Amino acid sequence: MEDIEMLSMRKRGKAQNFYIRGSITLGDRSVEVAEYSSGTPDKDAAAHLMAQKELELREQLMFGPRATASRATMNDAFDAYLNKAPKPHSTDVVRVEVMRTHIGTNNLTDARAAWHEFRDDYLLGHAPAGQDRYRSLLQACVNVYHDKHELPPFKLKAIPFDNQRIRFLSYEDRDRLIESYVKHVKPIATMFAFQGPRTQEALQLVWGAGGADMERGTLFFPRTKTGNPRTVEMHPRVRSVLRSLWLARGGPRSGHVFLNRFAKPYTDTRDLEVQGGNPITSAHKTACKRAGVDDFTVHDWRHHWASHCVMAGIDLVTIMRLGGWKSLRMVQRYAAVDTRHMKAAVLRLR
Template sequence: MSDIDRSVVAAIHHKKLATGVANATVNRTLALLRAILLRAVHDWEWLDSTPKVRLLREPIRRIRYLTHAQAIRLLSELPEHLSDMATFSLATGLRKSNVTGLEWSQVDIRHNQAWIHADQAKAKKAIAVPLNLDAVRVLTKRIGLHQRYVFSYKGRRIEKVSTAAWYKALKRAGISDFRWHDLRHTWASWHVQNGTPLYVVQELGGWESYEMVRRYAHLSAAHLKIFADNLSPLIKPSALIATSSAGLENSLSIS
């Protein structure tokens, strides 16, 4: 590890880029290298210092989400088992691994709730999952299909969702540039657009950082509307009435 210097880091950087991968992919390798080197210095005390590992600039991606009409069209094109999973994802915002790994022991339909254990959550914190009507309807349909897992196909747990059937359904629905994970973005976007506070979305979605949820803030300005009206008006109401009347007279004379 003592042989790893700036030139080695630069070589890794250039070699990864030469394969044609995106900056984000290169950064995952560099971030792992940086984490190991930092632990070697501060935790394990194997090294006295570490070369600086700079990450590449990543383009800011626009949040990809569906309208209700697009979502309904996609669900109608998916085979039933994938449609149920997608509906449940849109109803709860759960990550793919939490949906595919959901067990009946984690569901309480009677009280309209489910839960994700801490060791199953990305942030390593348990998540309480309130179930809305769509989620309950999906779960009710799945009762008895598999003894352990909620989502199964032909008696086996579903582990992969980005299958040929998924991509064919997207094509038939006329939806492009959409991943399964974007169902979670869609869920969060709908919540924000319908007025759910960001801190509530954060707790519902199991995000560790509030900054992760702020990317959805621009989708709703309802909480800012009251402050927008704090400014004194520049145009008097009487002026608006006069302008409207003049416009109406001109249109009548022209006709």
């Protein structure tokens, strides 16, 4: 099988750089090369670059996509991931740059070895969950590149970690904690306890049909983690708290429901260049200290809500839809929080 080199070069432009174009044929296969600049007016240097290009193309025709991958580095995979659509989460962008610093120049064909090198050099002090986040991200970067070049999927063994935290309060602790918040945070905590939204879903809630609809008694969350908007009925305690706010502000039909201590809307941390942080963490810690509640984070309000839904006999599918989880697997952890609510169901059997 004879290969024919048909690349040629010519000088062009004010800089008189050499431009390369043509095609390479191998048997019944060929690849066309659109004219591009070698970036140099030196004939010998341009000829060297043209020869490299010819070699690259012959390997591509002979070995297919693997030839391209054999020359790629981890940086190529990182770049492919960062330039994909939709754009990655900003925290993942930061993680990619950390990996780039440590293993960016490693060959992509040795991605598994690169991962172990990065883990040994950088991740030994990280919790298993944090290590696994890097693992899944590196795997995603490689697979974006592989998919683009029609290469088989790449998989790294997951790092086991406990992601089954379940924390809920008694009714007495719940009410005592809510009352311990400062005035402007107390309504937010009430919503956490009785509706279970994610923090920014609650903080970015607006008045009216597009959010807290006081006429219909519903809450609409347009922007969610899963990308699926949802509407839920207001719990009576939430409706009572929101109605007081609504009336105090003259019955508004727009604007944010919850305001910070400066009477301004809370920053939507999802839109920050580097996402993260919770605007009410400080107020939450102070309230927990006042109420004598230990080991309870802001996000644990979501665990609390889901756990009490289970104990109230609400089925997991309904909890999944009310809470905006993407799959039933995400709420199955709550199924075992308490079995007393199942007694009535069992006794129905005849």
